[in-house]
Amino acid sequence: MEVNLITEGLKFMVLGMTTVFLFLLLLIYVLKLQAKLVQKFFPEKSVSTGASASSALNAISGGKNEDAEVVAAITAAITDYRKK
DSSP states (O other): OOOOHHHHHHHHHHHHHHHHHHHHHHHHHHHHHHHHHHHHHSOOOOOOOOHHHHHHHHHHHTTOOTTHHHHHHHHHHHHHHHHO
């Protein structure tokens, strides 16, 4: 009996690639299911942004700074992070 090594190698390659592909598909669907379950049982709490930081920054800069809202959002995020 003669065995063609190239054919056998191609068979193993296709088998291995198919196995990895199916495993990755399964992983994607399991992670999507997990995300749905986490959202269902542990919903995100709405966090109020620092509106006072935005108004304080506008008062300091005189309302001339175009990036005041961005700076206020960053300031509020840092403040919120440090509280936790």
